[in-house]
Amino acid sequence: MGYTFDFGVVFARWPELLHGCLLTLQLSLLAIPITLGIAIICVFILQLRERISTWLIEGFVELVRNTPFLVQIFFLFFGLPSIGIRLEPNVAAVLALGLNGAAYSIEILRGGVDAISRGQIEAGFALGLHPAQIFRYIILKPALRAVYPAMTSQFIFLMLTSSITSSITARELTHVGAEIEGETFRSFEVYFTVAALYLAMSYGLSKLFAVIYRVSFAYPAAR
Amino acid sequence: MSKLLRRSVLTLALLGLGVAAASAQTVDEIKKRGVVRIGVLSELPPWGFLDASGNLAGYDVDVGKLIAEKLGVKPEFVGMTVAARIAQVMTGKVDMLLATMGMYPDRAKVVQFTEPYAGLKIIMLAKKSQKIEKLEDAANLRIGVTRGSAQDTAITAGLPKTADIRRFDDDSAAIQGLITGQVDAIGANTTYMININKVMPNNDFEPKLTFNEQWMGVATKPGQKQLNEWLNGFIDEIKANGQLEAISQKWIGQPLPQFPASVPGVPYTVQ
Amino acid sequence: MITTLGPAQFLLLAQGLAWTLALSAIGFALGGLGGLVIALARSSGLKWLEGLAAFFIEVFRGTPLLLQLFIVYYGVGLLDLSVSPWMAVSIALMLHASAFLGEIWRGSIEAIPAGQTEAALALGIHYATRMRYIILPQALKISVPATIGFLVQLVKGTSLAAIIGFTELSRTGTLLSNITYRPLLIFGIVGLAYFAVCWPLSRLGRAMERRLTPAART
Incomplete structure (x- = not known):
């Protein structure tokens, strides 16, 4: 009894697979702004060098970075209801992805901000700029440019991580794949196809990020 | 990319066919190996679950132990999830499933069932x-x-x-x-x-x-005539000698149900 | 049947943790060997070999670990090799680690100034000796922080083996939470157990990073 491959039954479900891809992208594209927003706010707060807030942010970063995502979503989805907070699967997924991504992004962005020379910031003060303006133009934008490659590969990693949210029944590509598997029993063929779709999305996102870089950071870099 | 993909899939398929022909599972082979690999659920008390000491236990596990005893080999239980169980037997990770698997026509197209040994x-x-x-x-x-x-x-x-x-x-x-x-x-x-x-x-x-x-049978890869016949004989035997009744009382606290002579769309033997 | 969280349950969690550590160790050890091969191939100077290694790295970095586990898990079975779940998970983690470590170490190898290679070539030192005694020892040193960082990712990644039914720490957590019905507590404990393993590693990695680049912050 040999095993004969049958990708046909999997490819026949292409509309569902395509829909799954869109849902995965949707989850990721909702989570990315959350990630970035939290990271920017937290890095700004870190610049104030105030003890308690620094301690809190660093604690959050360490906690998230040193525990598995699977445990984090189980905690959010199955754990929080016991204190009365019940999140829909997709909401829990976006929230978990956003928080998880934020912890990594804070570290990345902080590295970029720390690399900006003091003199540049002092120059900003000398010019009479408002601290918020200094943060935005002198610190944030150059820092974002410096960390752009690290940050965007982090976002692609976030998109790949979203596959884990299938286990709390968030509807995304892996979950769609699992449903097809349940009906066709073609585990290998289904997951091979799904993996290829993820690869295509990673590739597509990295191209998209390259375009965004050219558009938003277009002004000439220091020569 | 698609060419590469197609080629690697083809290679995989050929490899699969080549190796597979050499290792059809028979009762003799299991006896020779000295171990029977049985897939059971690891999360569904009282059928198959981890007991307080972390070992797999339950109705299915007890039936599995009897199978191993009767074969004169050691049982090796592999705990698995509902969603993964069919793939586990199809891909040869286990010789058979006693995984609380209901006998339904769509599944019977993929795996070979024996006569039922449990019901719910x-x-x-x-x-x-x-x-x-x-x-x-x-x-x-x-x-x-x-x-x-x-x-x-x-x-x-x-x-x-x-x-x-x-x-x-x-x-x-x-x-x-x-x-x-x-x-x-x-x-x-x-x-x-x-x-x-x-x-x-x-x-x-x-x-x-x-x-x-729902009736539960032992599932094997399709076409394994000898193993299927042996298992059917085994189930008849434990139904007759009261061993299965004892397992049912122990785990479910109920007597055995009246098993049906046939389940629509699910043959008990290799066709 | 179990109903409360007692010593027996903590023993189960400890066993789960032991499996997590064992999976991480084997994935890291095998992945280290594979990673070395990939890193050397990726910086070999042979175009086809570099392309092949780059493709391998792209595939494993561009797909979710969960899917890699699924594919290897169901895939090796199709080859009709009798492979235990434990072996299948190890193979998947090894391939995953090979790609990531390969990429990290390639970066370190390429960070060694080209002049050193040129000098070695001029002295007639051939490839194996050059790598073994000149390039790799230096590259290894640079790569330590990133390597430790990946080890932390790997430890956390082993939790995904739970989804295919492998009873390591996370899955022990699910099983226990299902028989005690105290998910918040159980997942809290499971999370802490991972933290206890990963946090010291993260700190170690950062300390080494600081030691390597003492004057980076001005």
Whole structure:
């Protein structure tokens, strides 16, 4: 009894697979702004060098970075209801992805901000700029440019991580794949196809990020 | 990319065919190996679960032990999830499944069943206050099921496509979904209730609907005539000598049900 | 049947943790060997070999670990090799680690100034000796922080083996939470157990990073 491959039954479900891809992208594209927003706010707060807030942010970063995502979503989805907070699967997924991504992004962005020379910031003060303006133009934008490659590969990693949210029944590509598997029993063929779709999305996102870089950071870099 | 993909798939397929021909599983081969690999569920008390000392135990495991004893080999139990079990036997990870697997025609197209060795009922479970008298009443509820389970099939078939059915990876996650209120009702079987009652004596859940009576057989890869015949003979024997009755009393606290002489669309023997 | 969280349950969690550590160790050890091969191939100077290694790295970095586990798990079975779940998970983690470590170490190898290679070539030192005694020892030193960082990712990644039914720490957590019905507590404990393993590693990695680049912050 040999095993004969049958990708046909999997490819026949292409509309569902395509829909799954869109849902995965949707989850990721909702989570990315959350990630970035939290990271920017937290890095700004870190610049104030105030003890308690620094301690809190660093604690959050360490906690998230040193525990598995699977445990984090189980905690959010199955754990929080016991204190009365019940999140829909997709909401829990976006929230978990956003928080998880934020912890990594804070570290990345902080590295970029720390690399900006003091003199540049002092120059900003000398010019009479408002601290918020200094943060935005002198610190944030150059820092974002410096960390752009690290940050965007982090976002692609976030998109790949979203596959884990299938286990709390968030509807995304892996979950769609699992449903097809349940009906066709073609585990290998289904997951091979799904993996290829993820690869295509990673590739597509990295191209998209390259375009965004050219558009938003277009002004000439220091020569 | 697609060319590369096609070529690697082809290579894999050829490899699979070449090696597979050499290792059809027979009773003699299992005896020669000295170990029978049996797939059981690891999360569904009282059928197959981890006991307090972390070993697999339950109805299915006890039947498996009898199989090994009768074969004169050592049993090796592999704990698995509902969703993964068919792939496990199809890909040769285990010789047979005693994984609380209901005998249904769609599954019988993929695996070979023996005659039934156990039975239960597929039901819907929800809070007492939830009014569900027929399946349509559940159309607007959030319903949890274990992906690929009999409950999944029954509920998916009975409700419109728009129904909010949430498919979890395993039984424990589905039950957890019900208890934490992430879903309003779950597709279940009669033994879920035994378990929930044990750990939460004052719980607020009750069986709502009965979809069907389910029979469980031993599943092997298709075409394994010798193994299938041996297993059928074995099941007849433990039904006759009271060993299966004892297992049923031990785990479910009920006598054996009246097993059917045939299940529609599910042959007991290799055709 | 179990109903409360007692010593027996903590023993189960400890066993789960032991499996997690064992999976991480084997994935890291095998992945280290594979990673070395990939890193050397990726910086070999042979175009086809570099392309092949780059493709391998792209595939494993561009797909979710969960899917890699699924594919290897069901895939090796199709080859009709009798492979235990434990072996299948190890193979998947090894391939995953090979790609990531390969990429990290390639970066370190390429960070060694080209002049050193040129000098070695001029002295007639051939490839194996050059790598073994000149390039790799230096590259290894640079790569330590990133390597430790990946080890932390790997430890956390082993939790995904739970989804295919492998009873390591996370899955022990699910099983226990299902028989005790105290998910918040159980997942809290499981999370802490991972933290206890990963946090010291993360700190170690950062300390080494600071030691390597003492004057980076001005």
